[in-house]
Structures are given as structure tokens and as C-alpha cells.
Amino acid sequence: MKHPQLLFAAFISTSIFFSGCNAQSKSQNSFKLSATILLPSVSGRIDHLSFDNKHQIVFIAALGNNTLEAVDIKSKKVIRTIKNLKEPQGVVFIPESNSLFIANGGNGECDVYNAENFQKTVTVKLSGDADNVRYDAADKKIYVGFGDGGIAIIDATIFKVITEIKLSGHPESFQVDKTSKKIFVNVPDQEQIEVIDLETNSVINKWKMTEAKANFSMALDAINHRLFVGCRRSPILLIIDTQTGQTISSFSINSDVDDIFYNTVKKEIYLSCGAGYIDVFKQINANSYVANGKVSTHSGARTSLFIPELNQLIVASPSGFNRSASLSIYDIK
Template sequence: MNLNRLILLFAALGCFTNCRAQETGKQLLTLQKEIALPNVKGRIDHIDINLKDQIAYIAALGNNTLEVVDLKNGKVTGSITGLDEPQGVAYIPKHQELLIANGGTGECGFYNALTLKKTGSIKLADDADDVRYDAGEDKIYVGYGSGGIAIIDAASHKQVGDIILPAHPESFQLETKTNKLWVNLPGSGMIGMADLKQLKLTAKWSKLLPRANFPMAYDEAQHRIIVGYRVPAKLIVYDSETGKEIFSGPMVGDVDDLYWDAKSKQVYLSGGGGAVDIFKQVSDSDYKQVGHIKTRNGARTSLLVPELSLLLIAARESGDQKAALLIYKTGTL
């Protein structure tokens, strides 16, 4: 059985288990409102935010659009059309621009965030995917192709570096003060650590199981990498320096995004199994599941906004339910 079939099997089993699981910790995540995405069909991918104006940007991959959502007014205020499987999006506040990574063509397009007009473009290999913006260095990192992370200067719109990888990168995290980058490489069954000065991998941590490590978060204070696996559905916390496993526990199936909130010491995981799981760090090496809140089946893409105490979840159209951005208020124990 190949990896894709194995992922589907474990995702289905995870959904079956979690859909029947009793809700817990509902006080930790309260639905405030649903903002309709009336013209959006198909799969939805990554989300970013203009924090100052509370504008969310949603990569509607299956719809080939980027949706602009005003959180305060609760409505879609714009849309960028003609994209090709948009996956990653980053809002660049210094330049009031957006970068959209297109999975279909590999194009990374720059757009004015106010007018939504195109201002520049860089062509990478196919499958341009996850995006990170480093405000201190004014650089954008984009995972792409069969194994690479491009480094782009946000001011000049030019590629200034490239990290070659053994497989397509999924989620990755930066710590620029130590010049390190950690990246999930599910196609190779590993997590990689790269040196940002040398622009190459300097460490690799491999596992036979679990597999399909897609989302990742970084706990900078404790030097920990937090990874979500799909096969089987499991949360694992690693020492980011050594790769040593610190904690492991089951979680919601088909996870696509996870976040570490340093203030509450809570991990948020959104899964296509139809729920958000919340784990709280209760000791140096233990994380206790304190919440299992049902959302929608297939609603696996999210964005934690700790400054606003919000978790945004993108719910694709399913059956008689239209696509929507679900706005949750976060809490703590």
C-alpha cells in the first residue's frame, strides 16, 4: 500500500474515531461567528492576516482565488482571481503587499494589499506551497517543488537564496537569531534542520512510523519542535537541538495546521476529522489534552491569532453547508 492510500485510510479511521468522540473543553474555544465565502468552491489552503486592520487572506486553492475577509465587518471585501492552485499566502506589512504561492505553476505573485493589483512575480518550480515572512530581515521563505525553499527579498521581489531538500517541504519554522530552519519532509519520512547561513540541511531525523508529518510549530523559549502526523494521527514534541522525542499522544485525524501559544502553553490542532484538539503543557515533558471541540468535517486549515485571542478556521463547501470562515474565541484553563 503506497503512502497516499495509507494516509487516506488513517484519516478515515481518525475521522470515524474523532467524529464519535465526546466534546470536551468547549470553554477553551467558542464560536463567535461564521463569515460566508459565497463564491468559493473546493479545497481551501493557508490563511494569513493583516493584524492592524483585521483583514484575513484565504488561499482558496480549489477555487483558484485569494479571498479577502474583513473580520470586523464580517464579510468578503475582495478577491484575486485567475490564480493556479494558490496554496501559501503572506501579508507583508512593511510594504503593504501580499505574496501568493501558486501550486499549479510555481509562480509567486506579489500584489498590492489595498488595490489587489499585481506588482511583481517570481517563477519557481511547480508546487509552490507554504510561506513564511521574516520581518526582521525583510525576507520571504517559500517551500516548493520536489525539494526546495526559496528565499526572496521582499523589497526587490528577487530571489536571493535557495535551500535544496530531499523531498517537497510542508510546514517549516524559522529561528533567524540562531540561523536555523526546521522543515517537515513527509515524502522522505523525516524532519530536517537547515543552517540559514550555509543554506543546507545540517541534521535529519527519520521515523518509520508515524508518517505524513505536515503541520509544525516552534516553541522558541523551550527549544521544541511540535509536529502533527497523519499516519497514525499523533502529536509529537521534539527537542529542537537534538531531535529527541519529549512527548507523544493521539489527536484528531487529518491534521493540517497546529499552533503553539506560549502565553497559555497550549497547542491548537485543526483536523479534517471535524474537530480542534487542544493540548496544554502541564510539566516539562507532558502535554495533556484538555479540549476536543467539533467544527466541520474537512475544516482542517486554520490560523491562530493570539494578539486577538482568535482561531480562524476555513471550512470548505460540503453538502448543504457553504464555504465559510469560522471565527473562534480562544480561552485558557
């Protein structure tokens, strides 16, 4: 995602702080800060994250630092750094081949690395601004939002482009619905959500945003046919029916949201907002939702990753005045 970047100075030695840090829960939910892992060598904006469940490693696209950081959440340490990337924005770990797929916004190239020795194996070249990435393990396909408007579908076994689907503007977050064989794509420059039919690989619908603008983040409840869309102007959460495109409900949220996750077990929605909060909502049923409080984080901490296997939410915080970049790990009870 292209936004002005702030470069913050950080000069703090590596250390780990456990629960009792400055992030405190202000909610009815059961978030507990279990650990904070410092990233002292990381400056600038942090973008998206991925997870290797077998080895318990989180991979971080440190966009402003032009690096990929690998963090072992068992030892609470940075174990490897891939340098000289070009504004990495999206990353996905592919367990079948033990590979890392990194989307670079600066040049549109998608670099594939061996996740054991961290050597580059291949590069997939797109036209520019490679951004959000999704991986379909069943079909062995990678989906990448890129350029002035496109979704590239890549074969995850040989890392070759299968096809490119044209959009009307640069895609931000998107979700692949395997049941309906559709992709729902945020296209904030055009103030709409575009719907792709995966059987024809073409856009079949465009839903205009009327309640708010700057629709950047998105999560999906495929069973109940609901999209959760985070907008920055004005900051609200929209719950949208994926079968009709109609808005079911909306809620005010904190500013600068960049990631949303849906917890299918607890029926909760988590939004990481750059204003310094995680907003939490409870799904009562497909048509009924309630705000369930918020959790304090840090200013600029707008990207995150929900790990269902661990029932944890990991929030990435950029460096700030007298503060190192870090990962905050929250247990969800």
C-alpha cells in the first residue's frame, strides 16, 4: 500500500517484556498481553505478516526497512533477516514447499525464498506495486493484488503466472471465497468493492461505497456470507452481505485500520488500528453484532495477524520516539 512513510529513530537494546507492559485491555473481551518482542533493527512502516505453524515463526514484511524479518515466537527472538527488498508489503508462508513468497511494492517483483536457508529461488515479475497476498493450499494457488488494478493468480508449485484479472484500480485487501468461487476486492481509489468470478476470471459486480470511503481492510465469514470491511473515512466497520452487496450493519471504529480478522470459533472480529487500539466486535448471528471493547496498543500499530492454531493475535508496532519496533502477542481466552 502506498502511503507517506515516517522514519523513526530507535536505539534500544534487544530485550523482551512480558505481560505488564503499557498495553492494557479496555474491553469486555479476554485479551491478555503475553509477550512483547523487540525488533531493534527495524525502522519505518511495517506491513503484513505470515506464520509457519510447524516451526512457530512469524514472518514480517518490514516495508520501510526493506527487509523481511523472521521471528521465533518460542525463543522470542529475531532469527533471520532478508535484506535489500523493495518495499515488501505482502508475505505468505507455503508449508508444502517450505517457501516464503514476498510481494514487493517498490518494483512489483515477487521473490520466493527457501524458508530453511533463506536463499532466493525464483522471482515472479508483475507490472508494479505487488501488495496483498493470499494462498489457497487446496488448489496450490497464490493470489497477488498488484499495479494500477489487477489480481495475479500464480501456480504455487512452479511459481508461474496462470492469469491476471483486470480491476479498475489498485487492489487493497481482498478475500477468496472458495464456496461461491468469488474474490471480493477492496478498490478504494474507485470507492468500491469489486467481485471476481473465479470460473470466468472476470469482474462480475461492483459495489459502490456509500456509507464511508477508503475501504482498505477486509475479512470474510464464508459460512454466513458476510464481509467485514474496515474504512478509514469516516472510520467505520461495515458488515456486508456477500450475496447482495447490501450493508447489514455498521459501527464506528478507531482511525487508520489496516487489518481485520474473523475468529470463527469465538465469533469475534478483530481490527488493528493505527490510532493505537485493537477494536473487538462480537457476532451474535449473521445479522446482529455488538461492540466488545478495545485493547490499547501503540500509535501506528495497524497491521496484525490472527493465528487460529494458537488463539493469538500478533500486532506489529513501528518504532517511535524512545520506542523500538516490536511485536505484541495477545492470548485470546
